[in-house]
Amino acid sequence: MKRKMITVLTLAMAAGLALSGCSKSADSTSTTANKENNQTEAEAAAAEEKKTMTAMFLGSSQDQAVVDIIQAVTDEFNANNDYNVEFKFETYENEQYKTKLATVMASNSAPDVFFTWSAGYLQPFVEGGKVYEIGPLVEGDQEWKSRFNEGVFGPVSYDGKVYAVPHGQTVAAMFYNTRIFEENNLKVPGTFDELKQSCVTLKERGIVPISVPVKDAWIAGQFLQQIANGAGGMKLFNGTVDSSLKWNDDSYVQAGELLSELVEIGAFPDGFLGMTNDEGRDLFIQEKAAMYYMGSWDIGLLSADDAPVSKNLGVFNIPPSNTSAGNVAIGDVDQCLAISSNCSNIDAAAAYIKLFSDTAAQEAYAYNADYLLSTKTSLDESKLSPLFIEVNNMQQELSGVTPWLDRVFGAGEGVEFNNAAQAIIAGKDSKEQMDNLQQFAEDNALR
């Protein structure tokens, strides 16, 4: 009898082990690329002497275009470089990447080259001395330096020192369906009130006005940030960053109230609180929603040939509620690459990163991955999607750009801002949420 019980218990434990093992493997979608299957023996012998360096990038199945660029650049570098090194890279999906980078940084096992977001995301690593200051290398190579647009190094500079190189830019915009707008006699709204009015009209006709799926809090945060941009402009953003203004500033509270008003008039789809980003985008792609607010990284998916909406795309910046705020949008540099301080060969790493701003790679970022560029590379308009050109034009007309708050402030206050936005959109009081956020910011500084 006893034996039977032991057997059952053992089985139960084994099941437990299988469980924990399973949960680990199920969400790991990392791909280890770079398998040189086709090398001839001679090449393999030569490769043996080469030193291997490592790189880590963001890239899920949805940004295959970016992964392709990384693969192409890596192949090019490995085929021919003066340093006798070979790069191997790994890509991870967003959440996994954050966990992985935080872990390898804390345990001093960071790869030689790594992808990073700007501002507050990279800051703790820079302050911890984990990132190599790449600025002097770029400065020292005038040809390299001259490739970039003015000001793109701002968001990756700390104390005036540059720690990463950005290879693209993104901007958040309101995408709209031109056919639905025409059929309902709507114009691109010039004021926030007109936007609200358009939502009421669309709602009456049974069309979802704006697809804002907020299961992921950052989408709520992004939307609230843009409304706050329209309420307080660059002054509000700059004040928040240098902490001369508080999170419960009138402009934020007012922005939260405007957001609540949009919820009340039914501007968002049914069940939007539990809707994933993919579901929300689908509503717009299937022409069930008239507008969709998202970053420019979605251009490719929206203008894909098999997307029903692809022929009816337009874009505008959400108009400010307070005209003195100016024409401000959310935007940031993107595809930033940095060298870690325990890199084994700085020159090789710099040469590798430099390849990402080569014309070929930059063209691929624009044509295939739909990134606005951070370099002066001239593009062939015929190869760009019309939506890309429209977004690009919209960006040119902006009076200011505010990077995503959850990037500027990182995971603490930034994420709590997103949570506050999610709570407001779910019906909580704006003032109360913003007070809580300010309280959190003060508490969190002491932890």
Add this chain to the structure above:
Amino acid sequence: MDNILKSKKHIVLFVAPAFLVFVIFGLFPIIYNFVLSLYRTDLMSQGVFIGLKNYSNLLHDKIFLMSLRNNLLMVVGSFLAHMPIALFLANLLFHKIKGSSFFQSVFFLPSVVCGVAVGLTWTFIYNSEFGMVNSLLDFLNLAGLKHQWLSDENTVIFAIIVVVMWQYVGYHMVIQLAAMKNIPPSLYEVAAIDGASKWQQFILLTLPLIKPILKVDAILIITGSLKYFDLVFAMTGGGPSHASEVLSTYMYYQGFRTMKYGYASTIGSVLLILCAISIGICNVAFKSEAVEY
């Protein structure tokens, strides 16, 4: 065999590997965790020693208190499902109803499925637009009870607890059933001859005899629900607005997201202390003499 077991050398030799693994992966991290909890550190720049400040900060941390509440709710929920309900099911199967081994497998099955898969499945079941729960409520003309289960701060933690209750009820049922099967049948024959009803047999015979196993099971249930992570992480990631945060997901958030590793370690230490306390309580509550039969 006896010679081997008598020699101290041999004992040390055989115990050493497991002991080493325990020290390296168990004891050392626990001690290191306590040390870290006294610092303000991101593990990269120089940490600042702040004594017990992290612990006193915890007491004012709304999100921490929310996670603690959620964990306690989860302990209560799990205990309900995994003690009385699992015992009831185990007792049914123990009395060899028709197809008892079939039901045993059926009840056990969910606990073999990987937590992330269970989480995803239930996310669909709870979906407010096409989910099974809301469709069922529609069908029963109870549309007023419909909720956005996982997006509503008031319902989300209960929605998750139900899944935990469902997932592991079979697991604990099997443990309890194994304990019951260990009782000699002759005792039941004697009880039946003396005229004890099934209910009396259960209360006066089965329960006292499986008490030692119930103790272990209770410890598993309580510490398991205190440490719970995977399902919450897969279903909501602690959201919306931390409403479904539990201690382990909050610890993960403070560590790997905000990089306040000292603060995260403090949460880890509190978790360990809570587990230790609950083991103590179980030991007292399920005190019993060793039974020989």
